[in-house]
Each structure stands twice: as structure tokens, then as C-alpha cells.
Amino acid sequence: xxxxxxxxxPHDQFPSTQRWLLDAAAAGLPNEALxxxxxxxxxxxxxxxxxxxxxxxxxAKDLTQGFFASALEREFFARFxxxxxxxxxxxxxxxxxxxxxxxxxxNRQKRGGGVExxxxxxxxxxxxxxxxxxxxxxxxxxxxxxxxxxxxFCDSAGKRLQWLIFEAYDLEAGDRSxxxxxxxxxxxxxxxxxxxxxWARRTLRGFVMERMRGVTSGERELREEMRRVxx
Amino acid sequence: MNKILVGLLAxxxxxxxxxxxxxxxxxxxxxxxxxxxxxxxxxxLVGLASGWFARKVQSTKWGIVVGAALGLLFAFGFxxxxxxxxxxxxxxxxxxxx
Amino acid sequence: MDLSDSxxxxxxxxxxxxxxxxxxxxxxxxxxxGGMGVVYRARDxxxxxxxxxxxxxxxxxxxxxxxxxxxxxxxxxxxxxxxLPDGRAFYAMKLVAxxxxxxxxxxxxxxxxxxxxxxxxxxxxxLAHSRGAIxxxxxxxxxxVGEFGEVYVMDWGVEAVAGTPAFRAPExxxxxxxxxxxxxxxxxxxxxxxxxxALGAIARKAMNADRGARYPDVTALLADIxxxxxxxxxxxxxxxxxxxxxxxxxxxxxLLWLLTAYAAVKFLLFFWGRR
Numbered sequence: 257x258x259x260x261x262x263x264x265x266p267h268d269q270f271p272s273t274q275r276w277l278l279d280a281a282a283a284g285l286p287n288e289a290l291x292x293x294x295x296x297x298x299x300x301x302x303x304x305x306x307x308x309x310x311x312x313x314x315x316a317k318d319l320t321q322g323f324f325a326s327a328l329e330r331e332f333f334a335r336f337x338x339x340x341x342x343x344x345x346x347x348x349x350x351x352x353x354x355x356x357x358x359x360x361x362x363n364r365q366k367r368g369g370g371v372e373x374x375x376x377x378x379x380x381x382x383x384x385x386x387x388x389x390x391x392x393x394x395x396x397x398x399x400x401x402x403x404x405x406x407x408x409f410c411d412s413a414g415k416r417l418q419w420l421i422f423e424a425y426d427l428e429a430g431d432r433s434x435x436x437x438x439x440x441x442x443x444x445x446x447x448x449x450x451x452x453x454x455w456a457r458r459t460l461r462g463f464v465m466e467r468m469r470g471v472t473s474g475e476r477e478l479r480e481e482m483r484r485v486x487x
Numbered sequence: 488m489n490k491i492l493v494g495l496l497a498x499x500x501x502x503x504x505x506x507x508x509x510x511x512x513x514x515x516x517x518x519x520x521x522x523x524x525x526x527x528x529x530x531x532l533v534g535l536a537s538g539w540f541a542r543k544v545q546s547t548k549w550g551i552v553v554g555a556a557l558g559l560l561f562a563f564g565f566x567x568x569x570x571x572x573x574x575x576x577x578x579x580x581x582x583x584x585x
Numbered sequence: 586m587d588l589s590d591s592x593x594x595x596x597x598x599x600x601x602x603x604x605x606x607x608x609x610x611x612x613x614x615x616x617x618x619g620g621m622g623v624v625y626r627a628r629d630x631x632x633x634x635x636x637x638x639x640x641x642x643x644x645x646x647x648x649x650x651x652x653x654x655x656x657x658x659x660x661x662x663x664x665x666x667x668x669l670p671d672g673r674a675f676y677a678m679k680l681v682a683x684x685x686x687x688x689x690x691x692x693x694x695x696x697x698x699x700x701x702x703x704x705x706x707x708x709x710x711x712l713a714h715s716r717g718a719i720x721x722x723x724x725x726x727x728x729x730v731g732e733f734g735e736v737y738v739m740d741w742g743v744e745a746v747a748g749t750p751a752f753r754a755p756e757x758x759x760x761x762x763x764x765x766x767x768x769x770x771x772x773x774x775x776x777x778x779x780x781x782x783a784l785g786a787i788a789r790k791a792m793n794a795d796r797g798a799r800y801p802d803v804t805a806l807l808a809d810i811x812x813x814x815x816x817x818x819x820x821x822x823x824x825x826x827x828x829x830x831x832x833x834x835x836x837x838x839x840l841l842w843l844l845t846a847y848a849a850v851k852f853l854l855f856f857w858g859r860r
Contacts, residue, residue: 395593395597396587396588396593399588399593399596399597400587400588403588426592426595426596426599427588427592427596428592429589429591429592450606451606454604454606454670455606457599457600457602457604458600458604458670458671458672460596460600461600461671462671462672464600479642482642483642485597486597486598486600486601487594487597487598487601508851511855512855512858547839551843566843566846566847566850567847569843570840570843570844570847573839573840573843574840577840
């Protein structure tokens with residue numbers, strides 16, 4: 257392996273810049289860690305609230321903002337017990353409680369009580385349960401962020417071609433070109449296509465794991481969450 | 488002990504027992520001593536031959552057959568011969584302990 | 586970046602696949618998933634043969650070095666242990682074609698065959714113990730029977746992650762006697778229902794909650810099974826007298842029939858002669 261394609265260490269081991277979640281929480285949760293949690297969980301929480309509580313887009317956004325602004329303080333992390341559930345599940349349940357309380361408070365304000373059901377928008381096609389949607393959006397967000405990390409890395413490390421090949425193949429939603437076609441298009445050997453893709457994929461894997469590290473409590477939870485993510 | 492010895496012993500015991508059953512026939516009681524000796528002797532002959540056969544051939548089935556045949560040959564009894572043949576196959580070591 | 590469902594799922598698949606660049610292996614497909622990783626079928630380009638590639642999803646390498654030194658027909662040979670370019674540990678080992686034990690015993694098998702498999706597993710275990718290696722996760726899913734009846738014991742040395750509780754000994758720290766527990770559970774698993782009482786007792790003795798009360802070593806357990814096979818009394822079971830008689834009868838049936846025949850003939854001759 258040439259050092260050119262290695263990110264760090266002899267086997268592409270990422271030097272972990274991410275502290276485990278509970279360590280960060282114990283240290284008072286510096287803003288960066290909090291931002292990372294919000295970046296990953298904002299969309300999943302939003303979608304979850306929309307589905308579960310039948311809120312329209314604006315209300316759901318307000319509730320999501322409210323949750324991240326108020327609920328994520330030190331108490332929240334102190335009460336998290338990794339033995340009982342993953343952080344992802346714990347956070348989702350906290351969202352449920354938060355939104356349910358807000359919902360109940362809102363209904364108490366309305367005279368006559370009664371729950372009003374808002375129409376569900378087209379983007380939340382309720383074929384999945386809210387919980388399944390939450391998990392799915394979490395995965396989507398996880399990969400989305402890791403892809404951003406990968407692209408940023410490729411830009412900074414001068415690996416523009418690797419990114420283009422990867423984007424053309426693995427990020428292609430429709431029919432994928434063959435390796436040979438790609439090789440021709442970019443004027444490189446077919447083996448290079450194979451190598452670049454392999455490099456991009458394992459680098460992406462590293463970024464995904466890094467992102468996960470920032471929202472899990474330790475090696476064991478990381479491993480279990482990883483198993484749920486990979487197919 | 489080796490198989491020949493097993494045969495001799497089995498033949499002796501079985502022969503003695505077989506001879507002793509003559510006791511049930513009161514008319515033979517006066518000469519029961521001779522009957523016992525004769526029967527034991529015949530048993531040992533059958534046992535010897537059977538034991539020798541068992542050293543050559545390892546087969547429970549054939550041991551029984553040969554024993555029975557020897558029993559008939561020596562006028563010792565079909566079944567008693569079979570029992571001796573069986574014992575020599577099952578017990579004892581095939582080779583001399585040397 | 587917003588990902589469509591199809592791209593997301595595609596990425597989940599490709600990022601999970603082991604990256605074999607720089608190794609001599611070519612990925613061919615997935616064989617199965619275990620407690621600590623995924624097993625793939627791969628082709629060794631250098632030696633032109635197929636291997637099983639187990640990729641671990643954690644940094645723990647298990648007891649590969651220890652196991653690799655064990656040579657036994659029932660222990661799957663490990664060809665290579667290493668680290669993939671993406672940081673994951675892997676072993677390359679013999680690709681075993683066969684049936685997993687839980688499926689194997691579901692067919693109708695003779696008791697003798699079931700005991701034969703257990704004996705093979707026990708022999709491998711005994712060898713491993715003598716070299717200081719413990720299996721830790723023995724269960725039917727980790728035993729394979731090849732097409733010629735060869736028995737293989739796999740997945741050594743890594744403690745069950747979410748193990749099948751039925752095969753895991755109750756004690757918190759595992760040692761050789763926990764393997765004996767698992768072997769007893771395996772024996773119980775392969776036995777038909779209802780099991781012969783002697784064998785059931787052997788299994789129960791091996792699975793005693795108090796590890797001091799189990800067999801002292803695997804050899805003792807196997808010896809008891811051998812005694813059962815030979816029709817002798819088994820150490821684990823105090824048999825009722827009726828059973829003792831039945832066992833004696835079946836062991837010595839031939840002799841008893843001959844003696845019965847002898848007595849019968851003698852009686853016949855006596856009464857016939859008397860008439």
C-alpha cells in the first residue's frame with residue numbers, strides 16, 4: 257500500500273478524533289460534540305415527530321428545535337444507560353416524551369380539549385412505522401454526513417479523480433456504467449477504477465465509523481450499531 | 488490365559504456338569520464317578536480342539552459351528568460343544584504369552 | 586448530501602463488504618453471519634483454491650494464533666490471519682462443504698452415528714484443552730459434518746456474543762469445564778427423544794450447574810459414552826436393577842440362549858426318556 261492512498265497509520269486506521277459520547281458528556285459536552293449529535297439527529301427527529309404526532313411541517317420544525325435546544329443538557333446524558341439501549345433508541349424515546357408533553361400542553365390550552373389531526377404531507381408517506389422511519393433517516397443522515405466528510409477530504413488531499421469515479425459509480429441512482437466504461441470516460445486503466453472505488457469505500461467506511469463514534473457510548477455499542485447499519 | 492487353556496477349562500467344567508446330570512437317572516448313580524471322568528475328559532478334548540481353532544480363526548459364528556461339530560464328533564453333545572466353541576472365541580488371548 | 590433509498594442501500598452493502606485489495610483473495614460471496622463477524626467465500630489467487638474468509642467486526646482477533654497451532658482432523662485449519670486494508674481483522678481458513686450439525690441431526694440418524702459425531706467433537710476438544718485452548722462457544726451451529734462424514738468444529742476461542750443460552754455454562758468466567766458443559770448440552774441436543782436414560786444421565790452430569798460436579802475432563806465424558814456403547818454400566822447413572830438385568834441379557838444374549846437350549850434339551854431328553 258503506498259502512503260499516498262493511506263489516510264493515517266499502516267492499515268488506514270483513523271486516528272480517532274471523536275471522543276466517546278459519554279466521555280464528552282462528562283466533560284461538559286463541548287459545543288462541537290453537541291453539534292455533531294444535532295447534525296446527525298435533526299432530520300430523523302423531525303421526520304419522526306411529523307409521523308408519530310401527525311404534525312405539519314412548521315410545527316414539527318418548532319418541536320425539533322425545541323427538543324435540541326432544551327432537552328440535551330447534562331442530565332439527559334447522565335441518565336443514559338448503555339446497558340439498557342443504544343443512544344439512538346434512548347434519544348428517540350426522549351423525543352417521544354418531549355413531543356407528547358408539548359402536545360398535551362398545547363391541547364390543554366385549547367378549550368374543549370380534543371386532539372386535532374393535521375394532514376400528513378406527501379413527503380411523509382406513512383408506509384413505515386415512525387420508529388422505522390426514524391432509524392432509516394438516521395442511517396441516511398449518517399451516510400450523508402460521512403459522504404460530506406469524504407468529499408471534503410478528497411478535495412483537500414487532491415483526490416478529485418477518486419471522488420469523481422466514486423460519485424459516478426456508487427452514488428449513481430439509476431443504471432450504473434461498467435468499470436470499463438468509466439475507465440474509458442476518465443482515461444484511466446480499469447484496474448485503477450477498481451482501486452479507486454475500493455479506496456473510496458473503505459475511506460467512507462472510516463468516516464461512517466467516526467461519525468458513529470461521536471454518538472455512541474463505547475466499543476460494544478459501536479459494534480452493535482454498526483451491525484444494524486451494514487447490510 | 489490363552490485360548491487353548493480357556494477351551495480346556497470350559498471343557499472340563501462343562502463336561503463335569505454334563506456328567507453330573509446323570510444323577511437325575513438313578514440307574515446310573517452307581518457308576519456316576521466314571522461318567523463324570525469320561526465326560527470331563529471328552530469336554531477337555533473338545534475344548535482343546537476348539538481353543539486351537541479359535542487361535543486360527545476369529546469368528547464367533549464359526550467358533551460355535553466348529554464347537555458343535557466337535558461335540559458331535561466326540562459324542563459329547565451338540566449344544567455343549569457349541570457353548571465351548573463360543574467361550575473359546577470370546578475369552579482368552581489368541582497368542583501364547585511369550 | 587441527500588441520498589435516495591436505492592443509493593443508501595447500495596452504500597450500506599458496498600461499505601460492509603471486506604476490501605480485499607492487497608491481499609491474495611478474491612471475494613466471491615457471503616456464506617453466513619456469526620456472532621462476531623461475517624464469513625465469506627473467497628478464492629486464493631496464489632494457490633488457486635477456495636477458502637472461507639471470516640471478517641471480524643471488532644478489533645479482537647480471538648484465539649487465532651493458539652488455534653492455528655492445533656492440528657486435528659476436526660479442527661478447521663487456519664491458513665492465514667491478518668488485517669484488511671480497512672482495518673478489520675480476518676482469518677482465511679479451509680472452506681468446509683457440509684451440513685451444520687443442527688440440520689444434520691434433523692434427518693433420521695442412527696444413535697451410533699449421533700454418538701460418533703459427539704465423540705469426534707469431544708476428541709477435538711480434548712486436544713485443544715491439552716494445549717491450553719478453550720472453545721467458549723460450542724454449539725451445534727459451530728459443528729459441521731462434511732460429505733464423507735468428517736466432523737469439523739469451528740469458531741474457536743471467541744466468547745459467545747449473544748450466545749445461545751442453552752449451551753453456555755452458568756459460570757461467569759469460562760474455562761475447560763464450561764466446554765464440558767457445552768459438550769453435554771450438545772450430546773443432549775443430538776439425542777433422540779426420549780433419550781436412553783444412561784446417555785441422558787451423562788449429559789446431565791456434564792451440565793451440572795456446579796462445575797466441580799461435572800466430568801473432570803473431556804476424556805472422562807467420552808469414556809462414559811464408550812461404556813454405554815459397549816453395554817457396560819455408565820458412571821453417571823445409577824441404574825435400577827431391572828435395567829442391569831436387561832443390559833446383562835443383551836450383552837450376553839448368545840451365551841444365555843445356548844445355555845437355555847442346553848437346559849431345554851436336557852429336560853426334553855429326561856422326560857422323553859422317562860415315558
